[in-house]
Amino acid sequence: MIILDSILNSKFLPTLKVCISLKYSIGNRFSLSRLLFVVLRRSIYPSMRKLLLLAPVLFVLSCKSTAEKEENKKLNKLAEEYVRLGLTIGQYDGDFVDAYYGPDSLKPKQEAADDFPKDSLLASANELMNDLRSLAHTTTVDSNKIRANWMCDQLLAFSRRVRIYSEEYESFDEESKALFGVVAPVYDEDYFKSSIAELDSILPGKGNVNDRFQKLANKFAIPKDKLEPVMNAAIAEARKRTKSHYQLPANESFTLELVTKKPWSGYNWYKGNYKSLIQINTDNKIFIDRAIDVGSHESYPGHHVYNMLLEKNLYHDRGWVELSLYPLFSPQSLIAEGSANYGVELAFPGNDKVKFTKSVLLPLAGLDTAGVDTYFKALAIKGKLNYARNEAARGLINETMSRGKAISWLKKYCLMNDETAEKSIDFIRKYRSYVINYNYGQDLIKSYVEQNGGTAQTPNKRWDAFGKLLSEEVTPASLVKTK
Numbered sequence: 001m002i003i004l005d006s007i008l009n010s011k012f013l014p015t016l017k018v019c020i021s022l023k024y025s026i027g028n029r030f031s032l033s034r035l036l037f038v039v040l041r042r043s044i045y046p047s048m049r050k051l052l053l054l055a056p057v058l059f060v061l062s063c064k065s066t067a068e069k070e071e072n073k074k075l076n077k078l079a080e081e082y083v084r085l086g087l088t089i090g091q092y093d094g095d096f097v098d099a100y101y102g103p104d105s106l107k108p109k110q111e112a113a114d115d116f117p118k119d120s121l122l123a124s125a126n127e128l129m130n131d132l133r134s135l136a137h138t139t140t141v142d143s144n145k146i147r148a149n150w151m152c153d154q155l156l157a158f159s160r161r162v163r164i165y166s167e168e169y170e171s172f173d174e175e176s177k178a179l180f181g182v183v184a185p186v187y188d189e190d191y192f193k194s195s196i197a198e199l200d201s202i203l204p205g206k207g208n209v210n211d212r213f214q215k216l217a218n219k220f221a222i223p224k225d226k227l228e229p230v231m232n233a234a235i236a237e238a239r240k241r242t243k244s245h246y247q248l249p250a251n252e253s254f255t256l257e258l259v260t261k262k263p264w265s266g267y268n269w270y271k272g273n274y275k276s277l278i279q280i281n282t283d284n285k286i287f288i289d290r291a292i293d294v295g296s297h298e299s300y301p302g303h304h305v306y307n308m309l310l311e312k313n314l315y316h317d318r319g320w321v322e323l324s325l326y327p328l329f330s331p332q333s334l335i336a337e338g339s340a341n342y343g344v345e346l347a348f349p350g351n352d353k354v355k356f357t358k359s360v361l362l363p364l365a366g367l368d369t370a371g372v373d374t375y376f377k378a379l380a381i382k383g384k385l386n387y388a389r390n391e392a393a394r395g396l397i398n399e400t401m402s403r404g405k406a407i408s409w410l411k412k413y414c415l416m417n418d419e420t421a422e423k424s425i426d427f428i429r430k431y432r433s434y435v436i437n438y439n440y441g442q443d444l445i446k447s448y449v450e451q452n453g454g455t456a457q458t459p460n461k462r463w464d465a466f467g468k469l470l471s472e473e474v475t476p477a478s479l480v481k482t483k
Protein backbone atom coordinates (compact mmCIF):
# COMPACT_ATOMS: atom_id res chain seq x y z
CA MET A 1 0.00 0.00 0.00
CA ILE A 2 2.88 2.36 0.70
CA ILE A 3 4.02 2.05 -2.90
CA LEU A 4 0.66 3.05 -4.36
CA ASP A 5 0.47 6.05 -2.04
CA SER A 6 3.84 7.29 -3.19
CA ILE A 7 2.77 7.01 -6.82
CA LEU A 8 -0.51 8.81 -6.25
CA ASN A 9 1.25 11.59 -4.37
CA SER A 10 3.86 12.10 -7.07
CA LYS A 11 3.98 14.62 -9.87
CA PHE A 12 2.93 11.80 -12.07
CA LEU A 13 -0.60 11.92 -10.75
CA PRO A 14 -2.22 13.98 -13.55
CA THR A 15 -1.21 11.50 -16.28
CA LEU A 16 -2.33 8.58 -14.16
CA LYS A 17 -5.69 10.23 -13.56
CA VAL A 18 -6.18 10.68 -17.32
CA CYS A 19 -5.55 7.02 -17.87
CA ILE A 20 -7.83 5.91 -15.08
CA SER A 21 -10.63 8.00 -16.62
CA LEU A 22 -9.82 6.42 -19.96
CA LYS A 23 -10.12 2.93 -18.42
CA TYR A 24 -13.51 3.69 -16.97
CA SER A 25 -14.69 5.29 -20.23
CA ILE A 26 -13.87 2.19 -22.30
CA GLY A 27 -15.03 -0.41 -19.83
CA ASN A 28 -13.05 -3.28 -18.39
CA ARG A 29 -11.18 -4.35 -21.46
CA PHE A 30 -7.97 -2.81 -20.05
CA SER A 31 -6.18 -4.65 -17.31
CA LEU A 32 -4.22 -2.78 -14.63
CA SER A 33 -0.93 -3.71 -16.27
CA ARG A 34 -2.17 -2.50 -19.66
CA LEU A 35 -3.26 0.74 -18.03
CA LEU A 36 0.15 1.25 -16.49
CA PHE A 37 1.78 0.50 -19.81
CA VAL A 38 -0.21 3.34 -21.39
CA VAL A 39 0.76 5.57 -18.52
CA LEU A 40 4.40 4.79 -19.11
CA ARG A 41 4.21 5.57 -22.80
CA ARG A 42 2.66 8.93 -22.09
CA SER A 43 4.94 9.63 -19.22
CA ILE A 44 7.06 12.74 -19.28
CA TYR A 45 9.13 11.26 -16.41
CA PRO A 46 11.01 8.28 -17.95
CA SER A 47 12.92 7.77 -14.71
CA MET A 48 9.66 6.64 -13.15
CA ARG A 49 9.21 3.84 -15.65
CA LYS A 50 11.14 1.21 -13.76
CA LEU A 51 9.18 1.86 -10.61
CA LEU A 52 5.89 1.70 -12.42
CA LEU A 53 6.73 -1.49 -14.25
CA LEU A 54 7.35 -3.01 -10.85
CA ALA A 55 4.25 -1.50 -9.29
CA PRO A 56 1.78 -4.35 -10.01
CA VAL A 57 4.29 -6.91 -8.71
CA LEU A 58 5.02 -4.87 -5.61
CA PHE A 59 1.32 -4.31 -5.08
CA VAL A 60 0.66 -8.07 -5.14
CA LEU A 61 3.66 -8.72 -2.88
CA SER A 62 2.51 -6.04 -0.50
CA CYS A 63 -0.97 -7.58 -0.25
CA LYS A 64 0.59 -11.01 0.13
CA SER A 65 2.85 -9.89 2.94
CA THR A 66 -0.13 -8.24 4.66
CA ALA A 67 -2.04 -11.52 4.40
CA GLU A 68 0.99 -13.40 5.69
CA LYS A 69 1.31 -11.03 8.61
CA GLU A 70 -2.34 -11.62 9.47
CA GLU A 71 -1.86 -15.36 9.23
CA ASN A 72 1.26 -15.25 11.43
CA LYS A 73 -0.64 -13.21 13.98
CA LYS A 74 -3.43 -15.75 13.97
CA LEU A 75 -1.01 -18.67 14.29
CA ASN A 76 0.84 -17.00 17.16
CA LYS A 77 -2.49 -16.51 18.94
CA LEU A 78 -3.33 -20.18 18.44
CA ALA A 79 0.14 -21.08 19.75
CA GLU A 80 -0.55 -19.02 22.88
CA GLU A 81 -3.85 -20.86 23.32
CA TYR A 82 -1.97 -24.13 22.94
CA VAL A 83 0.43 -23.14 25.73
CA ARG A 84 -2.43 -21.94 27.98
CA LEU A 85 -4.26 -25.22 27.49
CA GLY A 86 -1.14 -27.27 28.26
CA LEU A 87 -0.48 -25.29 31.42
CA THR A 88 -4.12 -25.66 32.50
CA ILE A 89 -3.93 -29.46 32.10
CA GLY A 90 -0.73 -29.28 34.14
CA GLN A 91 -2.65 -27.67 37.02
CA TYR A 92 -4.33 -31.05 37.52
CA ASP A 93 -1.97 -33.62 36.04
CA GLY A 94 1.31 -33.08 37.87
CA ASP A 95 3.32 -35.09 35.32
CA PHE A 96 2.02 -33.28 32.26
CA VAL A 97 4.27 -30.21 32.08
CA ASP A 98 7.89 -31.25 31.92
CA ALA A 99 9.21 -27.75 31.27
CA TYR A 100 7.85 -24.25 30.79
CA TYR A 101 9.95 -21.15 30.32
CA GLY A 102 7.54 -18.89 28.44
CA PRO A 103 5.85 -15.70 29.62
CA ASP A 104 3.96 -15.63 32.94
CA SER A 105 1.02 -14.05 31.09
CA LEU A 106 0.18 -17.46 29.59
CA LYS A 107 -0.05 -19.18 32.98
CA PRO A 108 -3.59 -19.97 34.22
CA LYS A 109 -5.20 -17.01 35.96
CA GLN A 110 -7.43 -19.17 38.13
CA GLU A 111 -6.73 -21.82 40.71
CA ALA A 112 -7.49 -25.40 39.69
CA ALA A 113 -11.14 -26.39 40.15
CA ASP A 114 -12.10 -29.12 42.61
CA ASP A 115 -13.23 -31.43 39.81
CA PHE A 116 -11.08 -32.25 36.82
CA PRO A 117 -12.71 -30.33 33.89
CA LYS A 118 -12.26 -33.17 31.42
CA ASP A 119 -14.99 -32.14 28.98
CA SER A 120 -14.03 -28.50 28.72
CA LEU A 121 -10.35 -29.42 28.27
CA LEU A 122 -11.25 -31.85 25.49
CA ALA A 123 -13.50 -29.24 23.85
CA SER A 124 -10.71 -26.65 23.96
CA ALA A 125 -8.23 -29.10 22.44
CA ASN A 126 -10.71 -29.95 19.66
CA GLU A 127 -11.46 -26.35 18.86
CA LEU A 128 -7.77 -25.53 18.66
CA MET A 129 -7.08 -28.55 16.48
CA ASN A 130 -9.83 -27.52 14.06
CA ASP A 131 -8.46 -23.99 13.75
CA LEU A 132 -4.93 -25.26 13.26
CA ARG A 133 -6.00 -27.87 10.71
CA SER A 134 -7.82 -25.31 8.61
CA LEU A 135 -4.80 -22.98 8.77
CA ALA A 136 -2.48 -25.85 7.81
CA HIS A 137 -4.80 -26.64 4.91
CA THR A 138 -4.97 -23.12 3.47
CA THR A 139 -1.55 -21.64 4.21
CA THR A 140 1.06 -21.26 1.50
CA VAL A 141 3.84 -20.62 3.99
CA ASP A 142 5.82 -23.80 4.69
CA SER A 143 6.85 -22.90 8.22
CA ASN A 144 3.24 -22.08 9.15
CA LYS A 145 2.10 -25.45 7.83
CA ILE A 146 4.82 -27.19 9.86
CA ARG A 147 3.87 -25.33 13.05
CA ALA A 148 0.14 -25.91 12.64
CA ASN A 149 0.54 -29.63 11.90
CA TRP A 150 3.03 -30.04 14.75
CA MET A 151 0.68 -28.43 17.25
CA CYS A 152 -2.21 -30.58 15.98
CA ASP A 153 -0.20 -33.74 16.71
CA GLN A 154 0.68 -32.42 20.14
CA LEU A 155 -2.96 -31.59 20.86
CA LEU A 156 -4.09 -35.05 19.91
CA ALA A 157 -1.76 -36.23 22.68
CA PHE A 158 -3.21 -33.62 25.10
CA SER A 159 -6.67 -35.12 24.51
CA ARG A 160 -5.51 -38.69 25.03
CA ARG A 161 -3.64 -37.76 28.20
CA VAL A 162 -6.72 -35.95 29.55
CA ARG A 163 -8.69 -39.17 29.01
CA ILE A 164 -5.97 -41.31 30.64
CA TYR A 165 -5.96 -38.93 33.60
CA SER A 166 -9.72 -39.56 33.81
CA GLU A 167 -9.00 -43.32 33.81
CA GLU A 168 -10.35 -43.80 30.30
CA TYR A 169 -7.93 -46.22 28.67
CA GLU A 170 -7.25 -47.68 25.23
CA SER A 171 -4.92 -50.46 24.12
CA PHE A 172 -1.15 -49.98 24.38
CA ASP A 173 -0.75 -49.36 20.63
CA GLU A 174 -3.71 -46.97 20.36
CA GLU A 175 -2.36 -45.07 23.31
CA SER A 176 1.20 -44.77 21.98
CA LYS A 177 -0.10 -43.69 18.57
CA ALA A 178 -2.14 -40.87 20.09
CA LEU A 179 0.46 -39.82 22.66
CA PHE A 180 3.70 -40.24 20.74
CA GLY A 181 2.57 -40.49 17.12
CA VAL A 182 3.83 -44.02 16.48
CA VAL A 183 3.14 -47.69 17.09
CA ALA A 184 6.23 -49.62 18.14
CA PRO A 185 7.03 -52.95 16.47
CA VAL A 186 6.21 -56.12 18.40
CA TYR A 187 8.99 -58.63 18.99
CA ASP A 188 8.24 -62.16 20.06
CA GLU A 189 10.12 -64.21 22.61
CA ASP A 190 12.35 -65.82 19.94
CA TYR A 191 13.81 -62.42 19.08
CA PHE A 192 14.85 -61.88 22.68
CA LYS A 193 16.00 -65.47 23.10
CA SER A 194 18.56 -65.02 20.32
CA SER A 195 20.11 -62.04 22.15
CA ILE A 196 20.15 -64.03 25.39
CA ALA A 197 21.96 -66.84 23.54
CA GLU A 198 24.48 -64.28 22.27
CA LEU A 199 25.05 -63.11 25.84
CA ASP A 200 25.38 -66.69 27.01
CA SER A 201 28.28 -67.12 24.62
CA ILE A 202 30.27 -64.12 25.86
CA LEU A 203 29.55 -63.90 29.60
CA PRO A 204 32.04 -65.56 31.96
CA GLY A 205 30.96 -68.48 34.15
CA LYS A 206 28.18 -71.02 33.81
CA GLY A 207 24.48 -71.14 34.57
CA ASN A 208 21.73 -68.52 34.46
CA VAL A 209 22.58 -65.68 32.03
CA ASN A 210 21.08 -62.97 34.24
CA ASP A 211 23.06 -64.11 37.32
CA ARG A 212 26.25 -64.09 35.30
CA PHE A 213 25.48 -60.64 33.92
CA GLN A 214 24.75 -59.27 37.42
CA LYS A 215 28.00 -60.75 38.74
CA LEU A 216 29.96 -59.00 36.00
CA ALA A 217 28.01 -55.73 36.38
CA ASN A 218 28.57 -55.66 40.16
CA LYS A 219 32.30 -55.21 39.56
CA PHE A 220 31.44 -51.86 38.05
CA ALA A 221 29.04 -50.45 40.62
CA ILE A 222 30.23 -46.94 41.51
CA PRO A 223 30.89 -46.46 45.28
CA LYS A 224 28.44 -43.86 46.65
CA ASP A 225 31.17 -41.42 47.70
CA LYS A 226 32.58 -41.46 44.15
CA LEU A 227 29.29 -40.87 42.35
CA GLU A 228 29.53 -37.13 41.97
CA PRO A 229 33.10 -36.84 40.65
CA VAL A 230 32.52 -39.74 38.24
CA MET A 231 29.26 -38.25 36.92
CA ASN A 232 30.82 -34.82 36.58
CA ALA A 233 33.80 -36.19 34.67
CA ALA A 234 31.52 -38.03 32.22
CA ILE A 235 29.32 -34.97 31.68
CA ALA A 236 32.38 -32.75 31.16
CA GLU A 237 33.69 -35.08 28.46
CA ALA A 238 30.30 -35.32 26.70
CA ARG A 239 30.03 -31.52 26.83
CA LYS A 240 33.51 -31.07 25.35
CA ARG A 241 32.70 -33.46 22.51
CA THR A 242 29.36 -31.78 21.80
CA LYS A 243 30.87 -28.30 21.86
CA SER A 244 33.40 -29.28 19.22
CA HIS A 245 30.43 -29.64 16.84
CA TYR A 246 27.80 -27.18 18.05
CA GLN A 247 27.96 -23.60 19.16
CA LEU A 248 26.04 -23.65 22.42
CA PRO A 249 24.72 -20.50 24.15
CA ALA A 250 27.51 -18.84 26.18
CA ASN A 251 25.54 -18.88 29.46
CA GLU A 252 24.42 -22.52 29.25
CA SER A 253 24.96 -24.63 32.36
CA PHE A 254 23.54 -27.47 34.44
CA THR A 255 23.33 -28.50 38.07
CA LEU A 256 23.75 -32.13 39.12
CA GLU A 257 21.81 -33.48 42.08
CA LEU A 258 21.71 -36.93 43.67
CA VAL A 259 18.18 -37.82 44.83
CA THR A 260 16.24 -40.81 46.21
CA LYS A 261 12.77 -42.38 46.08
CA LYS A 262 11.98 -41.78 42.39
CA PRO A 263 10.52 -44.18 39.81
CA TRP A 264 13.19 -43.19 37.26
CA SER A 265 16.98 -43.50 37.32
CA GLY A 266 17.80 -40.04 35.98
CA TYR A 267 15.89 -36.92 34.94
CA ASN A 268 16.60 -33.66 33.19
CA TRP A 269 14.49 -30.75 34.39
CA TYR A 270 14.93 -27.98 31.84
CA LYS A 271 14.58 -24.57 33.47
CA GLY A 272 14.85 -22.29 30.44
CA ASN A 273 17.50 -19.69 29.73
CA TYR A 274 19.79 -22.62 28.83
CA LYS A 275 19.88 -24.12 32.33
CA SER A 276 19.11 -27.70 33.37
CA LEU A 277 18.77 -29.49 36.67
CA ILE A 278 19.96 -33.08 36.24
CA GLN A 279 18.88 -35.49 38.95
CA ILE A 280 20.27 -38.97 39.48
CA ASN A 281 18.32 -41.42 41.58
CA THR A 282 20.59 -43.31 43.98
CA ASP A 283 17.95 -45.77 45.27
CA ASN A 284 19.64 -48.55 43.31
CA LYS A 285 23.27 -49.31 42.57
CA ILE A 286 24.69 -47.13 39.83
CA PHE A 287 27.01 -48.80 37.38
CA ILE A 288 29.89 -47.14 35.55
CA ASP A 289 28.15 -47.11 32.14
CA ARG A 290 25.38 -45.04 33.69
CA ALA A 291 27.88 -42.18 34.07
CA ILE A 292 28.33 -42.02 30.31
CA ASP A 293 24.60 -42.42 29.86
CA VAL A 294 23.92 -39.47 32.18
CA GLY A 295 26.69 -37.50 30.53
CA SER A 296 25.13 -37.93 27.10
CA HIS A 297 21.44 -38.82 27.51
CA GLU A 298 20.47 -36.29 30.18
CA SER A 299 22.86 -33.57 29.14
CA TYR A 300 25.17 -33.42 26.08
CA PRO A 301 24.04 -33.91 23.33
CA GLY A 302 20.85 -35.27 24.91
CA HIS A 303 18.03 -33.51 26.74
CA HIS A 304 19.93 -30.40 27.83
CA VAL A 305 21.14 -29.70 24.27
CA TYR A 306 17.79 -30.54 22.65
CA ASN A 307 15.96 -28.11 24.90
CA MET A 308 18.57 -25.41 24.38
CA LEU A 309 18.50 -25.71 20.59
CA LEU A 310 14.71 -25.44 20.55
CA GLU A 311 14.75 -22.49 22.93
CA LYS A 312 17.45 -20.64 20.99
CA ASN A 313 16.47 -21.38 17.38
CA LEU A 314 12.70 -21.50 17.57
CA TYR A 315 11.52 -19.71 20.70
CA HIS A 316 13.95 -16.77 20.84
CA ASP A 317 15.03 -16.40 17.19
CA ARG A 318 11.67 -17.09 15.55
CA GLY A 319 9.22 -16.32 18.34
CA TRP A 320 7.50 -19.72 18.27
CA VAL A 321 5.93 -19.57 21.71
CA GLU A 322 4.62 -23.16 21.62
CA LEU A 323 8.18 -24.38 22.20
CA SER A 324 8.33 -22.75 25.62
CA LEU A 325 6.10 -25.58 26.87
CA TYR A 326 7.35 -29.14 26.87
CA PRO A 327 4.41 -31.48 27.56
CA LEU A 328 5.82 -34.83 28.64
CA PHE A 329 3.07 -37.02 27.16
CA SER A 330 3.37 -35.82 23.59
CA PRO A 331 5.17 -36.66 20.33
CA GLN A 332 7.92 -34.30 21.42
CA SER A 333 9.01 -36.99 23.89
CA LEU A 334 9.62 -39.49 21.12
CA ILE A 335 12.15 -37.06 19.65
CA ALA A 336 13.54 -36.16 23.08
CA GLU A 337 14.14 -39.70 24.38
CA GLY A 338 15.08 -41.13 20.99
CA SER A 339 17.65 -38.41 20.38
CA ALA A 340 18.99 -38.57 23.94
CA ASN A 341 19.61 -42.30 23.59
CA TYR A 342 21.10 -41.92 20.13
CA GLY A 343 23.26 -39.11 21.52
CA VAL A 344 25.22 -41.59 23.66
CA GLU A 345 26.53 -43.33 20.54
CA LEU A 346 27.05 -39.99 18.83
CA ALA A 347 29.22 -38.57 21.61
CA PHE A 348 31.04 -41.83 22.36
CA PRO A 349 31.10 -43.74 19.06
CA GLY A 350 32.50 -47.23 18.56
CA ASN A 351 35.01 -48.16 21.23
CA ASP A 352 35.17 -44.64 22.77
CA LYS A 353 32.91 -45.60 25.68
CA VAL A 354 35.24 -48.39 26.73
CA LYS A 355 38.37 -46.28 26.22
CA PHE A 356 37.06 -43.36 28.26
CA THR A 357 35.72 -45.64 30.99
CA LYS A 358 39.06 -47.42 31.29
CA SER A 359 41.26 -44.35 31.21
CA VAL A 360 39.18 -41.87 33.25
CA LEU A 361 36.03 -43.15 34.94
CA LEU A 362 37.16 -46.43 36.51
CA PRO A 363 40.32 -44.91 38.05
CA LEU A 364 38.16 -42.05 39.41
CA ALA A 365 35.74 -44.55 40.91
CA GLY A 366 38.62 -46.57 42.34
CA LEU A 367 37.52 -49.65 40.34
CA ASP A 368 39.55 -52.18 38.42
CA THR A 369 39.38 -52.34 34.62
CA ALA A 370 39.44 -56.17 34.42
CA GLY A 371 36.43 -57.45 32.49
CA VAL A 372 35.26 -54.05 31.30
CA ASP A 373 35.54 -54.95 27.59
CA THR A 374 33.24 -57.95 28.09
CA TYR A 375 30.91 -55.80 30.20
CA PHE A 376 30.49 -53.23 27.43
CA LYS A 377 30.04 -55.97 24.82
CA ALA A 378 27.31 -57.44 27.02
CA LEU A 379 25.72 -54.00 27.39
CA ALA A 380 25.55 -53.56 23.60
CA ILE A 381 23.65 -56.86 23.31
CA LYS A 382 21.51 -55.93 26.31
CA GLY A 383 20.62 -52.72 24.42
CA LYS A 384 18.79 -54.83 21.83
CA LEU A 385 16.80 -56.34 24.68
CA ASN A 386 15.43 -52.90 25.53
CA TYR A 387 12.41 -53.72 23.35
CA ALA A 388 11.52 -56.48 25.85
CA ARG A 389 10.44 -53.79 28.30
CA ASN A 390 7.86 -52.63 25.74
CA GLU A 391 6.37 -56.11 25.80
CA ALA A 392 6.13 -56.06 29.59
CA ALA A 393 4.43 -52.64 29.39
CA ARG A 394 2.16 -53.84 26.59
CA GLY A 395 1.20 -56.87 28.69
CA LEU A 396 0.52 -54.81 31.82
CA ILE A 397 -1.49 -52.12 30.03
CA ASN A 398 -3.46 -54.58 27.89
CA GLU A 399 -3.92 -56.67 31.05
CA THR A 400 -2.51 -59.76 29.40
CA MET A 401 0.39 -59.99 31.89
CA SER A 402 0.27 -60.04 35.68
CA ARG A 403 2.73 -58.04 37.78
CA GLY A 404 4.52 -61.25 38.75
CA LYS A 405 4.81 -62.39 35.16
CA ALA A 406 6.02 -58.95 34.08
CA ILE A 407 8.75 -59.03 36.76
CA SER A 408 10.02 -62.43 35.69
CA TRP A 409 9.88 -61.30 32.03
CA LEU A 410 11.96 -58.22 32.85
CA LYS A 411 14.49 -60.32 34.76
CA LYS A 412 14.71 -62.92 32.01
CA TYR A 413 14.79 -60.70 28.92
CA CYS A 414 15.91 -57.28 30.17
CA LEU A 415 18.48 -58.81 32.55
CA MET A 416 17.18 -56.77 35.43
CA ASN A 417 17.85 -57.67 39.03
CA ASP A 418 15.03 -57.78 41.60
CA GLU A 419 15.28 -54.14 42.59
CA THR A 420 15.51 -52.77 39.03
CA ALA A 421 12.61 -54.97 37.89
CA GLU A 422 10.42 -53.60 40.72
CA LYS A 423 11.45 -50.05 39.79
CA SER A 424 10.69 -50.73 36.16
CA ILE A 425 7.16 -51.87 37.01
CA ASP A 426 6.66 -48.63 38.98
CA PHE A 427 7.89 -46.71 35.96
CA ILE A 428 5.50 -48.52 33.59
CA ARG A 429 2.56 -47.97 35.94
CA LYS A 430 3.28 -44.23 35.98
CA TYR A 431 4.49 -43.56 32.43
CA ARG A 432 2.75 -46.41 30.57
CA SER A 433 3.45 -46.51 26.79
CA TYR A 434 6.15 -43.84 27.25
CA VAL A 435 8.69 -46.73 27.26
CA ILE A 436 8.60 -46.99 23.46
CA ASN A 437 10.24 -43.56 23.14
CA TYR A 438 13.57 -44.93 24.36
CA ASN A 439 14.01 -47.77 21.89
CA TYR A 440 11.73 -47.13 18.92
CA GLY A 441 12.46 -43.41 19.21
CA GLN A 442 16.19 -44.13 19.11
CA ASP A 443 15.80 -46.35 16.03
CA LEU A 444 13.79 -43.67 14.22
CA ILE A 445 16.37 -40.98 15.00
CA LYS A 446 19.22 -43.25 13.91
CA SER A 447 17.45 -44.00 10.66
CA TYR A 448 16.76 -40.27 10.03
CA VAL A 449 20.44 -39.40 10.61
CA GLU A 450 21.58 -42.21 8.30
CA GLN A 451 19.11 -41.15 5.60
CA ASN A 452 20.75 -37.75 5.77
CA GLY A 453 24.20 -39.18 5.17
CA GLY A 454 25.32 -39.51 8.80
CA THR A 455 27.06 -42.80 9.50
CA ALA A 456 29.94 -44.03 11.65
CA GLN A 457 32.20 -43.32 8.68
CA THR A 458 30.91 -39.74 8.30
CA PRO A 459 30.77 -38.48 11.90
CA ASN A 460 30.53 -34.78 10.97
CA LYS A 461 27.44 -35.43 8.86
CA ARG A 462 26.02 -37.39 11.76
CA TRP A 463 26.38 -34.40 14.09
CA ASP A 464 24.99 -32.04 11.40
CA ALA A 465 21.87 -34.12 10.72
CA PHE A 466 21.31 -34.64 14.43
CA GLY A 467 21.68 -30.91 15.21
CA LYS A 468 19.22 -30.03 12.44
CA LEU A 469 16.70 -32.52 13.78
CA LEU A 470 16.99 -31.06 17.27
CA SER A 471 16.43 -27.53 16.00
CA GLU A 472 13.12 -28.11 14.21
CA GLU A 473 9.51 -29.04 14.91
CA VAL A 474 9.61 -32.65 13.78
CA THR A 475 6.60 -34.93 13.74
CA PRO A 476 7.12 -38.64 14.44
CA ALA A 477 5.13 -39.45 11.27
CA SER A 478 7.81 -37.73 9.16
CA LEU A 479 10.47 -39.90 10.82
CA VAL A 480 8.53 -43.10 10.20
CA LYS A 481 8.32 -42.12 6.50
CA THR A 482 12.10 -41.87 6.22
CA LYS A 483 12.67 -45.22 7.92
Ligand SMILES: [Zn+2]
Pocket residue numbers: 297298303336337340
Ligand atom coordinates in the same frame (compact mmCIF):
# COMPACT_ATOMS: atom_id res chain seq x y z
ZN1 LIG B 1 15.38 -39.17 29.00
